[in-house]
Amino acid sequence: MVGATMTLPGLGSSALADTLEASAAQRVATGKPVLFTADQDALVAELADVIIPTTKTPGAKAAKVNEIIDVVLKDCYKQPDQQRFIDGLTQVQKMSQDAYGKSYTQLDNTQKIDIMKKLEAEAKQQRAEMARKVEGQQDVQIPQAKRNATPFFVMLKDLTLMGYFTSEIGATQALEYVAIPGRYDGCVPLKPGQKAWAI
Structure with missing residues (x-):
């Protein structure tokens, strides 16, 4: 989780890093x-x-990405953004119940992917609506609070990728990793099939 602090904007302050560490420690201590x-x-x-299933490398669940998302959302996001994420989780459960009559966690993999595709399509539609212009102005039918709001699916995907690739599993197994790199090479050609480098 400490690695996640390096990827978020404006986290140079040690106070925020301490807050993140305290929340992570609280989560570990209480379970x-x-x-x-x-x-x-x-x-x-x-x-x-x-979003990141287990393949040749462990997936997001093995990397405990949910724990990173929980801590980062609590300590780095404003309350309206936290609420939008939680509302998105409620929407996922409703979509799952409406489509399959059961909770998302009880669905098979194909059904889970189907719900995820619907969330992605909805996010694209929300982004398109936000980008519409009426005579050089944003559409006045869209409430001001929602004009620049990041859709739930986009938040989920961004947080998942950040959490995974800053975790030990993501950095060392999904990416090429050198614990103590030698000299800096600004441009190194990758061989076919080679993983990207962890930073």
Whole structure:
């Protein structure tokens, strides 16, 4: 989780790093999420694992990305953004119930992917609506609070990727990793099939 602090903007202050470490330590000590409920935490783990499943390398669930998302959302996001994410989780459960009559965590992999595709399509539509212009102005039918709001799916995907590739599993197994690199080479050609370098 400490690695995640390096990838977020404006996290140079040691106070925020201390806050993140305190929240991570609290989560480890109690075994409970710091922002989510237990059900929401399990749902985030499932959603993240659909975005980065286990293949030749462990997936998002193995990297405990849900724990990173929980801590980062609590300490780095404003309350309206936290609420939008939690509302998105509620929407996922509703979509799952409406389509299949069960919770998202109980769906098979094909059904989970189907819900994820619907979320992605909805996010694209929201972005398109936000980008519409009416005579050089944004559409006045879109409430001011939603004009620059990041859709839930985009937040989920961004947080999943950040959490995974800053985790030990993501950095050392999904990417090429050198614990103590030698000299700096600004441009190194990759061989076919070679992994990208962890930074």
